[in-house]
Structure formats: structure tokens, C-alpha cells
Amino acid sequence: MGRETDTIFALATPPGKSAIAVIRISGDQAAGVPDALAAKCPRPGCFSLQTLSDGSGAVIDQALLLFMAAPRSSTGEDVVEIHCHGGVAVTRTLLGVLASLSGLRPADAGEFTHRMFHNGKIDLLGAESLADIIDADTHRQLAQAWSQMRGALRDPVTAWRQAVIKIAAELEAVIDFPDEEIPPSVVGSISEGAKTLIAEISGCLNDNRIGEIIRDGVQITLLGPVNVGKSTLLNRIANRPVAIVSDEAGTTRDLVSVSLDIGGVPVILTDTAGIRQNTGAVEAEGISRALSAAGDADYTIIVVDGSSDEWRGEYESLAEIAGPEHILVVNKTDLGIVGMPPANALLMSFADDCGFDEFLDHLAAKVVRANSAHTSAIITRARHRQALEATIRGLKAGLAVSLEQTPELVAEEFRSAATALGRITGEIDAEDLLESIFSSFCIGK
Numbered sequence: 001m002g003r004e005t006d007t008i009f010a011l012a013t014p015p016g017k018s019a020i021a022v023i024r025i026s027g028d029q030a031a032g033v034p035d036a037l038a039a040k041c042p043r044p045g046c047f048s049l050q051t052l053s054d055g056s057g058a059v060i061d062q063a064l065l066l067f068m069a070a071p072r073s074s075t076g077e078d079v080v081e082i083h084c085h086g087g088v089a090v091t092r093t094l095l096g097v098l099a100s101l102s103g104l105r106p107a108d109a110g111e112f113t114h115r116m117f118h119n120g121k122i123d124l125l126g127a128e129s130l131a132d133i134i135d136a137d138t139h140r141q142l143a144q145a146w147s148q149m150r151g152a153l154r155d156p157v158t159a160w161r162q163a164v165i166k167i168a169a170e171l172e173a174v175i176d177f178p179d180e181e182i183p184p185s186v187v188g189s190i191s192e193g194a195k196t197l198i199a200e201i202s203g204c205l206n207d208n209r210i211g212e213i214i215r216d217g218v219q220i221t222l223l224g225p226v227n228v229g230k231s232t233l234l235n236r237i238a239n240r241p242v243a244i245v246s247d248e249a250g251t252t253r254d255l256v257s258v259s260l261d262i263g264g265v266p267v268i269l270t271d272t273a274g275i276r277q278n279t280g281a282v283e284a285e286g287i288s289r290a291l292s293a294a295g296d297a298d299y300t301i302i303v304v305d306g307s308s309d310e311w312r313g314e315y316e317s318l319a320e321i322a323g324p325e326h327i328l329v330v331n332k333t334d335l336g337i338v339g340m341p342p343a344n345a346l347l348m349s350f351a352d353d354c355g356f357d358e359f360l361d362h363l364a365a366k367v368v369r370a371n372s373a374h375t376s377a378i379i380t381r382a383r384h385r386q387a388l389e390a391t392i393r394g395l396k397a398g399l400a401v402s403l404e405q406t407p408e409l410v411a412e413e414f415r416s417a418a419t420a421l422g423r424i425t426g427e428i429d430a431e432d433l434l435e436s437i438f439s440s441f442c443i444g445k
Contacts, residue, residue, distance in 0.1 A: 275318065
């Protein structure tokens with residue numbers, strides 16, 4: 001029997017001790033599993049409370065059984081769920097009984113979702129959305145994942161693909177009658193249709209990668225000279241002692257990161273080694289990593305000591321590294337500020353929390369405002385973006401070829417555009433993407 005037709009089972013809830021555990025079985029032999037546990041298979045769509053026993057008659061547990069008959073199930077196959085007590089011995093014994101049954105095997109990671117895809121219950125975007133729902137840590141990530149599940153990208157991509165196919169059909173009609181002159185109205189219709197699609201898809205791509213950032217998190221790096229309070233600020237934002245704080249200069253020598261939820265946007269905030277000259281080899285490596293982290297960050301928070309005579313020069317040097325997307329924090333205002341700080345500076349004193357609430361409001365506003373989508377189509381993965389870019393290349397290449405002289409070349413370019421769009425939803429060349437997508441799922445999903 002091939003693996004695709006095996007009946008599979010897995011623990012669908014996290015392993016370990018819990019109040020309730022769920023074991024899921026999917027496949028042709030699922031309906032016979034209750035018999036092996038000295039129970040009866042419930043009617044489709046109904047729960048049934050039954051006592052489960054092993055082959056010797058020893059009671060394993062009293063559990064709720066649920067049967068969903070194909071094709072009216074999540075996988076499109078017969079599915080049985082065992083809702084049992086979450087004790088380690090209970091789940092281990094039940095899984096052991098299932099493993100001993102002929103024709104049943106443990107599921108691979110993501111195999112239930114894989115079967116959903118192959119049985120038409122979900123497309124590639126739906127599978128990705130399901131993974132994002134499970135992985136969501138913030139309400140914006142969750143909202144975005146459900147938006148994708150409901151068609152935020154699928155709907156426009158499907159419409160664009162249908163439009164490209166329609167244009168290609170017009171071209172095929174032209175190719176079928178090579179001796180006839182192509183009417184100007186047909187040339188104009190094909191050209192305008194392609195240009196409209198290019199404009200719409202370009203608008204979707206011009207999104208500042210908001211979908212990817214919300215899914216993967218905003219990278220923010222703390223950058224500044226030694227002993228200006230970067231680690232103190234990290235701990236204050238995280239509301240826990242993440243980094244070591246000391247009066248000794250150069251305490252932080254490596255990157256220290258913490259994951260945060262700022263206004264629903266996932267943020268990875270990284271503390272770095274203080275920037276200074278004439279250091280040892282270890283600290284020099286830490287400084288190199290700090291500069292690299294600042295270069296890779298979406299935003300940089302530059303922290304300086306406002307009571308120092310050198311703070312303005314230090315800020316100007318660091319601003320060149322950080323780029324325009326930075327926030328300037330002038331610390332130690334309780335000791336007095338040397339000179340006039342720039343208008344964009346946030347004045348703070350970490351010693352007494354002065355200015356911290358204003359800083360947090362400013363940071364949250366910046367992160368949330370910059371990551372609010374201005375388009376209804378949401379790109380959440382690099383492969384979506386690459387496919388849309390390939391679509392535009394195909395359409396532009398088609399427009400660059402003479403329709404009157406070589407319509408077959410135009411048709412070929414437009415077919416490549418339709419193929420690129422089909423790859424997004426999995427209608428085209430899905431198999432090479434399935435393993436990478438489904439391998440990220442847990443065993444019971």
C-alpha cells in the first residue's frame with residue numbers, strides 16, 4: 001500500500017501531561033479503529049462517550065469519539081478523533097495500540113494538511129495561512145493569517161490569472177487565422193488588458209513588504225557608544241532583566257535579542273555592544289556584530305549620553321550607519337544636556353524613567369503606522385513576491401513583441417505570466433513546494 005493511501009494517526013495536541021488530549025486518525029481504515037479499542041464507531045458528525053480497552057481487555061480510558069465520514073471531513077477522508085484524558089500513560093497506550101494495527105502508521109509532519117490539499121479541501125495559500133494561524137504570536141499576525149485564509153491574496157491572483165488566460169485565448173484566435181489581418185481593436189484590447197494587469201500587480205508589490213514584516217517580525221537594533229544605557233533600555237522595554245547592566249564600560253559584547261509585541265506587530269529588539277575605539281579582540285568582534293545588526297535592521301534606536309561633550313559627533317557618525325529609519329534617544333537628561341539636541345530627539349533619563357512612556361508611544365506609533373497595509377492583496381512570503389514579479393516580466397515581455405508579426409511569441413510570454421500566477425495558489429507546479437511548506441507543521445496537523 002502506498003503511503004498516500006495509508007491510514008495515518010497522530011497526537012494532535014502538544015505532548016506531555018494535560019487535561020485533554022486529541023488523537024486524530026485519517027484514512028480508509030479510520031472507521032474500524034474504535035473496534036480495536038472495544039468501542040463502536042459513532043454516527044458521522046456525532047460525539048460518543050465510550051470506554052476504551054486494549055487487546056487484553058484492560059481499560060485505557062473513558063473518552064469521546066468523533067467520526068467524520070469522507071468527504072465531509074477536514075482531510076476529505078474518513079476521520080476519527082479520540083478526545084481522551086491528557087495523561088502520559090493514556091496517550092502513550094492509545095498510540096501504542098494504533099501503531100500495532102495493520103494498515104495504520106504514524107503521520108509525517110504536516111501530513112493531515114497535505115491530504116487536505118490533495119483532496120481539494122485547501123489550496124497552497126490556505127496551507128500557508130493555516131501554518132501562520134498556528135504560529136501567530138500577535139493579534140496582527142493572526143488577523144493577517146485569517147485574511148489570507150479568506151482570500152486576501154487568492155482572490156486577486158485568481159482574477160488576474162483568469163484575465164491573462166482570457167488575453168491568451170484572444171491571441172490563440174489570432175494565431176489560428178494567420179492569413180487574416182489583426183483588427184486594431186483586438187491589438188488595443190490585448191495591449192490595454194496587459195497594461196491594466198501590470199498596473200494592478202505593481203500596486204500589490206508596492207507594499208513596503210508589510211505582509212512579510214508582520215509575519216516574520218520587525219527587526220529593531222539598539223546602537224550607541226559604551227555606557228549610554230542601551231541594555232537598561234532593552235530591559236525596560238522588555239519589562240524583565242534580559243541583558244546584564246553594569247557601570248563597567250563594554251559589558252555587552254554580543255547580540256542580545258528579545259521578542260516583543262508592540263501594538264500587535266511582532267518585534268525582535270536587539271541590544272548590541274557599545275561602539276568605541278581601541279578595544280580587545282572579543283569586544284571588537286562584538287562591535288562588528290553590532291554594526292552588522294544595525295545594517296540589517298528595519299529600524300535602529302540610537303542611544304547617546306546627553307551629558308557627554310562628544311554625544312553630537314557620536315550621533316552623527318552612528319546616524320550614517322543607521323540610515324534614515326532611526327530614533328534618537330538622548331539619555332541622562334537628569335545630569336544636564338550639553339548643547340541643543342535636534343528636534344527629532346527623544347529626551348530621557350533611564351535613572352528615573354523620565355520620558356519612557358513618551359518613547360514607548362513614539363516607538364509603537366512608528367512601528368504600527370509603518371506596517372499598516374495600504375493594499376487589499378497581502379503578500380506574506382518571498383515566493384508570492386517572486387511569482388508576481390515573474391508575472392509582470394512575462395506581461396512586459398509580451399508587450400515588447402510585435403503582435404502583428406509574431407503573435408505566437410506574445411502568447412508564449414502571456415502563458416508564462418499565467419503559469420507564474422498559478423504557482424501562487426498551487427494550481428501549477430505545486431509538488432516542489434509542498435515538502436517545504438508541510439514540513440513546518442507539527443506531526444498532528
